[in-house]
Amino acid sequence: MNEHSAIPAPEALIADMGARARAAAKVMAQASTETKAAALREAARALRASKKAILDANAADMARGEENGLSAALLDRLKLDPGRIEGIAAALEAVAALPDPVGTVIDRSTPPNGLELSRVRIPLGVIGIIYESRPNVTADAGALCLMAGNAAVLRGGSEAIESSRAIHACLVDGLRAAGLPEDAVQLVPTTDRAAVGAMLRASGLIDIVVPRGGKGLVARVQEEARVPVLSHLDGLCHTYVHAAADPAMARDIAVNAKMRRTGICGAMETLLIDRDFPEPAMLVDALIGAGCEVRGDNAVQQLDDRVKPASAEDWDTEYLEPIVSAAIVVGMEAALDHIARHGSGHTDAIVTDDAEAAAHFLAAVDSAIVMHNASSQFADGGEFGLGAEIGISTGRLHARGPVALEGLTTYKWIARGKGTIRA
Structure with a gap:
């Protein structure tokens, strides 16, 4: 039957x-x-x-x-x-x-x-x-x-x-x-x-x-x-590493946000690195070392010859796999503009030790969840103390x-x- x-x-x-x-x-x-x-x-x-x-x-x-x-x-x-x-x-x-x-x-x-x-x-x-x-x-x-x-x-x-x-x-x-x-x-x-x-x-x-x-x-x-x-x-989640980010913290957050579980909606899909952040190559190396494929703009490609070129579609792709797109941005406003154009309103994060910059990012990003110095993998009802969740509404x-x-x-x-x- x-x-x-x-x-x-x-x-x-x-x-x-x-x-x-x-x-x-x-x-x-x-x-x-x-x-x-x-x-x-x-x-x-x-x-x-x-x-x-x-x-x-x-x-x-x-x-x-x-x-x-x-x-x-x-x-x-x-x-x-x-x-x-x-x-x-x-x-x-x-x-x-x-x-x-x-x-x-x-x-x-x-x-x-x-x-x-x-x-x-x-x-x-x-x-x-x-x-x-x-x-x-x-x-x-x-x-x-x-x-x-x-x-x-x-x-x-x-x-x-x-x-x-x-x-x-x-x-x-x-x-x-x-x-x-x-x-x-x-x-x-x-x-x-x-x-x-x-x-x-x-x-x-x-x-x-x-x-x-x-x-x-x-x-x-x-x-x-x-x-x-x-x-x-879609969970098109971004992590913006600000110029005033602690390098070790930025590395740990970026790797966790992408690689803890790549198939969940809170996984980072795009890494934005401020032009004035002192150790951008370290972030790329850490992600590749963790088994992640990095697709970058021209500036990111110059940091590591293992980086693959990012296409226009990459900035709008929820991979749900060990792949991340990465770009160098010229300051906070460029990061905010990128998130506004390509984000899905799910979860976006800033890594910085500058309290004023963090406050500006948290106020300016129009997403359901906005984070400071934390992995986007925390975008979860259980982690928010709500018990199980039925979904994340965008x-x-x-x-x-x-x-x-x-x-x-x-x-x-x-x-x-x-x-x-x-x-």
Whole structure:
């Protein structure tokens, strides 16, 4: 029997899943903090108990990915091992321990009309999440939606389908154990791409869609969506080494920002070196020594004959591999101009011991995350103390930067009167 034989056509499938998710969302919106937390703790327990089954499922995905020629970076995103499974389980427990945003009073006021007004956080409702080859997103996204009182419809990539199914089964175990509706976290059972289109057209069933993936996926979502989208664009992250940067610090940050994990969205893709920085060749040598290919402008090429020439496309490329583009810039304003022209609004960093220069950079760069003397690899909800994240929003509306529990809520106004009528 082929995969699609027992599965309804995509439009009917998503309509059914959306209707069930909407019913579940009504229950989730009223669920207590402890009940939601208990579901996540039980899911974490199930993950640990199912380690062998998850690894076996992941091995099947990895074998298929290698046969299909997935890049090393994508295979790294796809791969699970006992340590990564423990990390996923621990992330579920971390989300369970976070303050519940639902019901939080944002502010209160009493205007001259006598009404007592408050704004109170409430869940978004049904969240559709479309993602590619990272199976941990199944757990992270499901956990965050659940803890914020939402229902989730998850559509993972075909590369990780077996791993995602195994992880999703653990989330369902947790929901069941806590007495919450199993439909609160659903995984689209088909890899048919038409299911993505059906989700994007599910107005009235899905309240918001969050795409997590490459430029092609995000572009399709933005073009076809008939529901609101919380966008996560490319991670074209820059590190600017200012003239007043400490050379050893600059070296360590540049190597870590690029090479710690090259396949994540917070990895540095472009290194900008101030013309007056005293040791530019040292930075290039350190990156090449760490196994990174450096593609540079003419000035960078003159520093080291191992540097390859950078093309016009390199400045706009999210490599997600051990490749970096590098340029010499004439002062802060040139660095800011380069970031404004080529950046994606994700994460950009300055390395400098000049506090005034750092303050100017932090104020002038219009990105979701701006850093001083730190590696862009810290662009992560967990590192920001938010628990797991559903993505890093590079847009301007609703939520920006790492999107965690608070970003998966909206608010409503509550007005209390005392027989108050309007004249």
